[in-house]
Amino acid sequence: MHAAVVTAFGPADVLELTELPDPAPGPGQVAIDVTHAAVGLIDVYVRQGLYKDQKGLPQPPYVPGLEVAGTVRALGDGVEGLRVGEPVVTLSGTGAEGGYASVAVVDAAMTVSLEGSGVDPASAVAAVPNAATAYLALTEVAHLKPGEHVLVHGALGGLASAFPGMARTLGAAGVTGTARRPALERARTSALPYDDVLASDDFAEAVGDRRFDIVVDPVGGQVRTDSLRVMAPMGRMLLVGNAGGDWQHTVPTNTLWGGNLAMLGFAVGHHLPNHPEQARPAARAALEAIRQGLIPIDIQTLPLSQAAEAHRRIENGSVGGKLVLAP
16 A cells, blocks of 8 residues: 655655555454545644653654545455445544555444434545544533634644534534634635634734634634633633644643633543544534535545655645645
């Protein structure tokens, strides 16, 4: 099979295209002929070596990639509910490797059929995993109630862009986004169902008297601290990333106590392996939101041979939406 391999921790150039033996599925696994593989910020962080000492994450050489779409190639022992040739998409929760290849082996529990969905594989791998993550974060962690108001930072980001549509399907009364000034106009004119999009550097002043029941923060840094000023009593902040790259930032925790506020971390890759029964219901909710047109996403597709270029684009912030590799 063709595969893009991380040969060492380091810059994007450590990604090399090579040939590897076709993998076979073990018990409870599925082999997939990959047509599209998602590229995410977590792939970049792992390749850079930020998590090199974290147990369970891969060491070079390895094939990166969490999420793929394609057709079932083979079924491992004990797998039911899927068949060879069936179009599928996978969710985060199968580890941090294996996707940047023409054949991938994944856990069957994280594999969802696309048959009859009307969603093409590129759109599925670009939108379903993030929309399913948004669904789980809003229902299992933040417990969004109908009529509540939501603030989403990094409005155009691959994960963040799934939250406004999913919040709408769950009954949110309003969804506001924030974006950096260079991306502000594009965010305001996008098809994403935001009521308003504000500049991230002064959103706390721009919201005026508005207060939010849920804040979705994949950015971190000062944005995280400023968000405490615009949260309603009993408000919940979902910490779902650190795209701003400030790993040393701290928040004044007494503000949480005094304001009756909560900060809740959520990493779907750690959650779903412990709750695999939630994967397919979340994916079905994601597919329904996509069908309703609530999760439009800008997809940029590159050939597998340009995996290093895909990582460079993510690192320099030139991607609005989702990058997908086509083996």
